Amino acid sequence: MHLLLRRAIPPALKRVAPYTKISLRGYRLPTRSTSMAEENIKYLVRVKGGPLEVAKAPKPTDLASNDVLIRLKAVAINPADTKMIDEGHRVTSYPFVPGLDGSGIIEATGDAVERIKVSDEMIGLFQSNDRSGSFQTFAIVDEQKVTKKPPSWAFEEAATLGVCYATAIAALGIGLKTPLPFIIDGPRTGLVPSYILVLGGSSALGAAVIQLLRLALPDSTVFATSSPKHHTHIVNTLGAHRAFDRSSSSLVEDVKRGTPASQGLDAIVDVVGAGTSDIFEAFNPNGPKRYAQVWTGEDKIQTPEDVDSVLFRSRDLSQLQGGDNIMLSLQTLLEDGRYKLPLPVNNVGQGFEALQKALDLMRMGVSGEKLVVTF
Ligand SMILES: NC(=O)c1ccc[n+]([C@@H]2O[C@H](COP(=O)([O-])OP(=O)(O)OC[C@H]3O[C@@H](n4cnc5c(N)ncnc54)[C@H](OP(=O)(O)O)[C@@H]3O)[C@@H](O)[C@H]2O)c1
Structure with missing residues (x-):
């Protein structure tokens, strides 16, 4: 060479x-x-x-x-x-x-x-x-x-498609530990949070996570944060139930008000390293408080002691049940039109x-x- x-x-x-x-x-x-x-x-x-x-x-x-x-x-x-x-x-x-x-x-x-x-x-x-x-x-x-x-x-x-889809599988399967019914031989049981917030819904990874959450947990409610200009895409194309202004000073209150009796969230998926101390106040105090954070290469985000924080990254996919089948499974999702161009x-x-x-x-x-x- x-x-x-x-x-x-x-x-x-x-x-x-x-x-x-x-x-x-x-x-x-x-x-x-x-x-x-x-x-x-x-x-x-x-x-x-x-x-x-x-x-x-x-x-x-x-x-x-x-x-x-x-x-x-x-x-x-x-x-x-x-x-x-x-x-x-x-x-x-x-x-x-x-x-x-x-x-x-x-x-x-x-x-x-x-x-x-x-x-x-x-x-x-x-x-x-x-x-x-x-x-x-x-x-x-x-x-x-x-x-x-x-x-x-x-x-x-x-x-x-590849990296954000694969890392989104890690977000669900390793970070949240949810069922993955669309993965051949993937996990069929796991956490089923009722209310989930995706921090970074307009990122490539967030756009993939939102779509896969809707496929894996059809009865769960999915919220996402982003700049307001992306809210239409996040809701109408990706399928989130609501999008919130990531810079709003009332973000925590707005998110909690979106849940029944303002009880709060069961899970947060942080795909951009946006977790700050106040966002953890949006958790339902009686829920699983699962916080799945992507490994960005920076230090792990510190969380309150009662938060169940799990780091995820795509290179750990080999540890996931069905992890070798994720690309073959993507083929089916694409053929069926169930997975869309994220961004x-x-x-x-x-x-x-x-x-x-x-x-x-x-x-x-x-x-x-x-x-x-x-x-
Ligand atoms: N470890 C792994 O296996 C792995 C794999 C893939 C990605 N990652 C990491 O995951 C991160 C995301 O990757 P990506 O490709 O999805 O990034 P990306 O598309 O480049 O992310 C850009 C987006 O981040 C959003 N954003 C930035 N700060 C935010 C905040 N505080 N709240 C909400 N949204 C915020 C912006 O939203 P607005 O424009 O709407 O404001 C923008 O749309 C990166 O750090 C990447 O290195 C890690």
Whole structure:
């Protein structure tokens, strides 16, 4: 593998059509020729906090028997991407290829793969490393980590599903410990809170949690907080019963008034690390007081002693009953139209520059949308 292109592209080069082979002051771009099309263009980071760089490698061929090779068509940006690139969060070795979300076309399959065929259009759950990061032309993942893209969904839309869906399963199954009736061989018993508040309903994770709560607990009432501009989406599209202004000074009182006799909540799912001491006053004093908080990479949020606080994260899914089946289960939900696009897509553009721009946008913070880049 060798370096092709560093962060800044000279202005003269930007005017040239993409994929035209050219040499200018030492910079080169790949061509569209057949042989070059088999190259793996990687967007990688060499040192902690270092810039994203472009490099090329041969198309990978070292598939294990349960692996699939995916040609990426679109990737979505997650907060974890910038935490990994900028702070080295959970990065074990360098150089590493970031990227946890993506969609694309199956290029090759391992010997034991039967469910998936070459040319299938897939949604994937990727891992930030040289082999499985989604910020490259070709990535290898286990077949359990992919699900078929519905034909009517654009690759850009499909790319946004994986991480927030998987982490939402962890929120319900590990954080709340609710039944998961839509997961093949998933838990069928567990906590059934009557009133649940999702802190961060307009985040990608919150949008997934709200939908899955409605599927898992159809008789429960789901509230969510966000900026007011997202309330219509949260209620009308995602299915929450009510949305509350996250900045309201009367949030606790407003939420409690939404429950019978103002008794309060049974559970809170905090997907953005928004738990403050006053929100715990919204709990029903006689309820389970379950507080499921996502691991954001920051310190765990401290809670009053009588609050049942549980940290959840997607990497613990292997501990969950049916955890290996979550992507196969997503396929059924999508085919039945029971799981919707969580958030509107902001397609930032194509290729390296768009990827850099999308990461910068993520660093500034997003509101109720998913940033996507096409390859
Ligand atoms: N450990 C894991 O496995 C894992 C997996 C996935 C995500 N995460 C973490 O979970 C968090 C959320 O991820 P994401 O992708 O869903 O983030 P995101 O979509 O980028 O989150 C942006 C949203 O957060 C909302 N928000 C920010 N502060 C809020 C507050 N105090 N109250 C309510 N809403 C608030 C904003 O709402 P408004 O614009 O409406 O104000 C905005 O829509 C991140 O910290 C991420 O790293 C962890």
